[in-house]
Amino acid sequence: MLLAGILADPAVLAALGLKPRGEPVALPGRLSAAPSAGLAADSWPRWDRNAAGHVTAVPIDSTPDLARYAAIMGLAPALHGDTPVLGVGDTGDDATGEADPRLAAEIAADLLAQPADQTPENLRARLPMIAWRTASRLRAQAERGAPDAPGPAEVDRVRIEARATPYARYFAVEELLLRHRLHLGGWSDPLLRAVFVSGDAVVVLPWDPVRDRVLLVDQLRAGPVARGDAQPWLYEPVAGRIDPGETPQSTARREAMEEAGVTLGALFPVPGHYPSPGIIAEFIYGFVGVADLPDDAATVSGLDAEGEDIRGHLVDRAELTRMALDGRIVNGPLLILALWLDRMADRLKAADPPR
Template sequence: MKTLFFFGTLRHAPLLDLVLGRATAPVAASLPGYRVVWAEGESFPMMIEAPGEQAEGIVLAGLSDDDVARLDFYEGAFAYRLVAVTAQTGAGPVEALVYMPHDAPWRPGAPWSLADWQARWGALTMIAAAEVMRAFGRMSAEDIGHRLPIIRARAQAQVSAAARRRPVTLSSPLTRDDVALDHYAIPYEKFFTVEEMRARYRRFDGSWGQTGDRAIFQVADAVTVLPYDPVQDRVMLIEQLRVGVYASGDPQPWLLEPIAGIVDAGESFEATAHREAMEEAHVELSALHHVAGYYPTPGGVAQYLVSYVGIAHLPDEAPRIGGIEGEGENIRNLLVGFKELVGMLEAGELVNAPLLLSVQWLMLNRDRLRG
């Protein structure tokens, strides 16, 4: 049996219980000679040496080999390893093990607060940790570490959705409380996930009906942005292979699109638009205009998109190839005059839904933007 000292996110009791798969009863403790700080630019803390100070935490005794294996799997995704320390409790010193960074690139940041972390990252981390621990025994910690960004992006999408509210005028007042799950399973979980569910729901007449078996493709929130230069009166389109179009049997699986990308954990829709414009097209946006926020295929895809038109300078010598090669992207950038763009829309050359919305919005607002 082992005793561990926890100084960071695993001090959050629901998270510790989730990782271990059982209820726990830790006791308060401290570790002399250390301080807990944020890992700079990250959503978790790290512990650094600090003579004369002490790191607050908890100790949990009686941990089995299986418990430690579960903890190793979870912490391994964050590049932590166990180190022996002597912690202080109300009953005296305790020999324990603590997870410390191992070959990690993080730099120490500001002092860390459990309460601040709970408010900012607690809900997201619980959702992501549940997916991580479902992979225990099926994947290595290294493999789950590679998937962690998209896992956290999906968790971010769920947190954002829970906070989303829209006006109710003609819409019915029905809510999530008017749905009851009878069956839920996750048969596939990798970069994307597939969920299966069967539910009862309240009908418009007040009675209850059944959905039947449903499969849901779980992605993550995403952003699209159409760069527009009001001086040159032209836009930048991107073109790339889309495997969904290929899988449908379409003989032309390369699509013209706006810039697009998944919203990372902790990132705003606006920040994603600026980041993706630089990554995919090397374009700096001076302003963003909101087109719409919407569910593109709500019958079977769990994803929320936000589309923008972004004001940018688009010179003749704008880069023509973009994307991140390490992510398998090969993106062609095209400068298209407004009149030609409208002609392509009317001819049916544009078939990407966010692009259609964005071009139609631009047609309505072009004079204002140019003025």
């Protein structure tokens, strides 16, 4: 069998437990762009055999792990003569950008680490959540990987002895059996902790510095419903999960358009945070985004495929501050954005916006 595209990358080969069985092979033609290859199912590059150029492919011996991965990812082999070629599909040429081999490799490793009783069909349904979680882990390692205060100074300070996933659908609950170094020295007894696992998210507050007003949204939220809150519609910022391959900034711009129909200009980063670190493995990136917010900017929007029913509200910035201080805002990320903007608005108006 030959592996082409992202599957021929050494990091992905290693994650799948594969070794080349010979020198690379040059296949005729070219592959289309496929930035989601290895990150999402059925997102593989088209192989144009008649185009000028060549495609590098790696010969390997197929394994059960590779077959399981292919079934999860919607991969069917193409043929080069009598030799099957894996790693190509039907993605069109309208895509741009390149897939991230490190992320694709980590997703492959995470998929193969799932329990054997999880069927390929089940794992394919969970793939977006698994990929979100994988991308979030890599982002955390890159941005917050060095030990720092607070906590014990040693690099080896947390050991995960066992990990289980008793609930796994769109989101998941993980049980961790862990030990950690103690402030007074030594190690803790084994601790069993349950964590709600989603993925990193972005919140962004569209702000018109000329009119000095912001755009808030509201929609029904399941958390307040489950708590029994009589008011489960909350004022919120625009928000959304960071898709694998996206940056926090590109997510902010995409979600502003999807949720509010707003195009953002300059983005000002607001300090990120863990909303509830004792039980939720989620990190939230915050932004204030410059936008043109005329009187007709507040609309009803959202994606029907995601069951979204989102209404916009134009609010003067001074009123937003009053809402934050008198308790009319109970969405934590919006509180942070509102108070940060109250502190920083004059400085942002006076400075050249970041490019």
